[in-house]
Amino acid sequence: xxxxxxYWNIFLILALFLVSSCSKGEIGKGLDIQSKDYTxxxxxxxxxxxxxxKLIDVGPTGDIIVNEQVIxxxxxxxVTKMINPSFIASVDLTNLKxxxxxxxxxxxxxxxxxxxxxxLTDGNKYELKIGxxxxxxxxxxxxLIDVGPTxxxxxSVNNYQLLDGSAVKIRNIQSIRKEETxxxxxxxxxxxxxxxxxxxxxxxxTLEVKQL
Numbered sequence: 001x002x003x004x005x006x007y008w009n010i011f012l013i014l015a016l017f018l019v020s021s022c023s024k025g026e027i028g029k030g031l032d033i034q035s036k037d038y039t040x041x042x043x044x045x046x047x048x049x050x051x052x053x054k055l056i057d058v059g060p061t062g063d064i065i066v067n068e069q070v071i072x073x074x075x076x077x078x079v080t081k082m083i084n085p086s087f088i089a090s091v092d093l094t095n096l097k098x099x100x101x102x103x104x105x106x107x108x109x110x111x112x113x114x115x116x117x118x119x120l121t122d123g124n125k126y127e128l129k130i131g132x133x134x135x136x137x138x139x140x141x142x143x144l145i146d147v148g149p150t151x152x153x154x155x156s157v158n159n160y161q162l163l164d165g166s167a168v169k170i171r172n173i174q175s176i177r178k179e180e181t182x183x184x185x186x187x188x189x190x191x192x193x194x195x196x197x198x199x200x201x202x203x204x205x206t207l208e209v210k211q212l
Contacts (some may be wrong), residue, residue: 037096041108049115050089057106058098066111071095074135078116080183088188090116092194123188123210130203133158142189143171147203151194153179155207157185187211 038053045054056065062073071077073095078195082092094112101107128144141158148154156171176182181190190208197203 001170009072017142035112036109039108039110041106042104046113048113049091050083051079051091053111055081055109055111057104058100058109060100061101062095062098064095064109064111064186066093073098078186080186082183088183092116098190099159123190123208125192125206125208127204127206130201133196141169142187142209143205144205144207146172147194147195147205149196149198151191151196152176152189153178153204153205153207154192155189157187157189159185 004162008045036048040046040053040055042055042057045052047053048203052067054067055143056067058064064071066077067081069077076092076094078090078092083089092114094114095109096112097110099108126142128142130144130146133143141156141160142158143158143164145154145156152175154173156173158172159170160167161170172184174182174184176189176191178191178194181188183189188210192208193208194205195203
């Protein structure tokens with residue numbers, strides 16, 4: 001067989017492999033650069049600074065949904081990922097431009113991704129009783145809902161919306177095991193210790209909290 005023909009076949013195989021990788025959603029990785037613009041179709045993703053960014057949908061007014069966050073036109077939002085219990089990877093996303101069509105699979109957005117340094121998760125410790133919250137301490141309302149006998153806890157990171165002139169509490173309820181760390185709305189929360197009691201009102205938990 002002609003050598004040129006062999007090389008050409010190898011080139012075609014590699015090209016098809018790259019196209020196949022893109023069709024599965026992961027269209028690039030950027031671990032060593034500080035900032036880059038990506039144009040993604042709905043369902044596609046990119047890995048940048050160890051954080052996977054996936055375009056879920058594009059709205060008719062220029063809003064986009066990335067992972068679980070809604071980002072308005074020209075707005076900047078932070079997305080984080082826990083690398084291990086001590087370090088968090090973080091990136092800032094800017095919604096630069098969108099293209100909306102009736103067919104969801106053809107919608108796309110151009111997103112600028114800026115790399116942030118990994119951060120330590122050590123934070124301040126707060127002891128909360130059932131129903132008590134740390135509003136104002138870290139600009140969020142972290143409410144202790146319940147404590148289990150094995151020190152599993154249920155918390156809610158609340159925010160508020162004005163509806164008909166009244167403030168309505170929007171709860172984001174999560175469970176955290178003892179010594180487990182979770183990121184909820186860009187807040188790193190670790191369950192350090194707890195005090196269980198058969199009387200629910202007397203149960204307590206100590207949380208280590210850091211605002212990203």
